[in-house]
Amino acid sequence: MGTDNPNFKAPTRSPRGYCWTPTMNLEPGMVIARPVFGGPGIRVTIHLAVGSVLAASTIEQLIKKGVECVAVVQHSEPGDVAYADSVSGYEARLHEIFGPEPDENCRPLLDALLADGP
Amino acid sequence: MLTPHNLSAEVGRLARILPPFPRVVMQLLEMLRADALSLDALTRLARNDPVISSGILATANRARRIHAQPDIHDPFVAASLIGVNQLRRIVVSAAMNKFAKEEKGADFLFDHSHAVAIVAHELALLCGVSPEKAYVAAILHDVGQLCFHVMDPVAFQDVYRRSAADGRLIEREVQTFGVDHAQIGGELALHWELPEDFVSAIRTHHDAFVVTSKLQAVINVAESLARGLDIPPSPKNRLTQLNGPAVAALGINWSSAEMLDCFGRCRAIFHQTLSG
Numbered sequence: 001m002g003t004d005n006p007n008f009k010a011p012t013r014s015p016r017g018y019c020w021t022p023t024m025n026l027e028p029g030m031v032i033a034r035p036v037f038g039g040p041g042i043r044v045t046i047h048l049a050v051g052s053v054l055a056a057s058t059i060e061q062l063i064k065k066g067v068e069c070v071a072v073v074q075h076s077e078p079g080d081v082a083y084a085d086s087v088s089g090y091e092a093r094l095h096e097i098f099g100p101e102p103d104e105n106c107r108p109l110l111d112a113l114l115a116d117g118p
Numbered sequence: 119m120l121t122p123h124n125l126s127a128e129v130g131r132l133a134r135i136l137p138p139f140p141r142v143v144m145q146l147l148e149m150l151r152a153d154a155l156s157l158d159a160l161t162r163l164a165r166n167d168p169v170i171s172s173g174i175l176a177t178a179n180r181a182r183r184i185h186a187q188p189d190i191h192d193p194f195v196a197a198s199l200i201g202v203n204q205l206r207r208i209v210v211s212a213a214m215n216k217f218a219k220e221e222k223g224a225d226f227l228f229d230h231s232h233a234v235a236i237v238a239h240e241l242a243l244l245c246g247v248s249p250e251k252a253y254v255a256a257i258l259h260d261v262g263q264l265c266f267h268v269m270d271p272v273a274f275q276d277v278y279r280r281s282a283a284d285g286r287l288i289e290r291e292v293q294t295f296g297v298d299h300a301q302i303g304g305e306l307a308l309h310w311e312l313p314e315d316f317v318s319a320i321r322t323h324h325d326a327f328v329v330t331s332k333l334q335a336v337i338n339v340a341e342s343l344a345r346g347l348d349i350p351p352s353p354k355n356r357l358t359q360l361n362g363p364a365v366a367a368l369g370i371n372w373s374s375a376e377m378l379d380c381f382g383r384c385r386a387i388f389h390q391t392l393s394g
Contacts, residue, residue, distance in 0.1 A: 016378070019382060019386075020379070020382030020383050020385065020386040021386055022386045022387070022389055022390035023390070024180070024181065024184070024390055025390075034379065060181075063181040063199075063200075064181075064199050064201075065201060066200055066201020066202065066203050066204055068203065068204065068383075068386070068387045068390060069382075069383055069386035069387055069390065071379070071382065093348060094346075094348075097345065097346060097348060097355050097356060097357050098346070098357050098358070099356070099357075099358050102357075102358075103358065103359055103360070104362075105326075105359065105360040105361070105362040105365065106346075106357055106358070106359065106360045108372045108373065109342075109343070109346055109357075109360060109372045110346075111372070111373065112372035112373045112377065112378065112381075113346060113347070113381065115373065115378075116378050116381050116382070
């Protein structure tokens with residue numbers, strides 16, 4: 001998807017088929033993958049169901065309501081070399097952070113982060 | 119050399135040469151204690167500080183410019199556009215930024231403290247802890263490093279640099295200064311008369327076994343999780359131990375769908391904060 005926003009960062013792709021994206025980086029046409037909520041202290045009068053397609057006006061509403069990030073659908077294509085590279089780089093980095101033999105408390109977190117993907 | 123016996127007196131002496139603790143953060147803590155945190159109250163507090171006011175306007179106007187809307191100049195209108203969460207974040211971040219900027223070379227504190235604050239906020243939402251308190255306590259958790267920086271910047275930078283390679287920061291701090299940054303930070307928090315659960319959260323944020331409250335557990339686990347998520351990306355990020363009792367006290371299941379979403383939200387919010 002093309003963009004004129006110089007601050008736009010391409011969202012990373014998750015094995016679960018969606019990724020959390022800063023609200024400022026949303027673009028019209030993106031599809032909501034998780035229900036939108038705003039957290040405590042924010043009165044969210046906008047409810048977006050899974051599968052809703054974002055329009056410019058909806059993005060504006062989300063920013064106004066203080067919603068900081070949204071899960072949007074992001075599928076990786078089979079044979080996507082760039083994605084495969086980012087996964088292997090991510091896994092190598094996690095092994096660097098957790099060391100060669102993570103202790104029994106760290107192991108479940110490492111496993112979850114590996115499963116979650118970059 | 120600091121010892122448990124002279125720590126309190128030395129921190130009292132140190133507090134006189136540290137920049138004054140941001141009054142706006144103390145007022146924010148008072149609001150949190152009184153459960154009086156609202157958009158209006160926070161905006162009234164923030165508009166008295168030109169740096170914070172301009173931060174609020176800049177955030178609101180950045181969003182408006184994306185949609186080709188004209189800039190606004192009223193902090194109350196701007197605050198209503200960005201919401202209480204982002205407003206609170208701007209207030210605390212700008213105040214702490216100003217606080218440490220007065221100490222030349224102390225900006226190392228920021229990106230890590232912000233990352234831990236974002237993770238603490240998200241964990242708190244899942245674990246039934248006040249996310250506002252968690253955010254503020256997390257912003258302050260490494261304030262002990264600022265003490266070392268003020269005491270002996272060259273020695274502290276040396277400790278900090280050498281620890282980036284192997285993660286043995288605590289050990290080297292004790293060898294060099296007599297105590298670690300969590301101990302001296304806890305003492306400073308006590309000196310500043312911060313709430314007891316804040317003092318405990320700062321004092322035990324590297325402890326692998328202690329749980330004193332759910333807030334302390336959130337800060338402890340958030341400190342580890344920020345490093346596990348590699349935010350901010352740093353060669354210093356190492357995670358070789360995790361406070362198991364704290365994880366259990368918070369009822370965390372790392373592989374649950376909520377926690378995987380928490381990972382994604384933390385990364386996204388941190389990147390948004392950086393680009394801001």
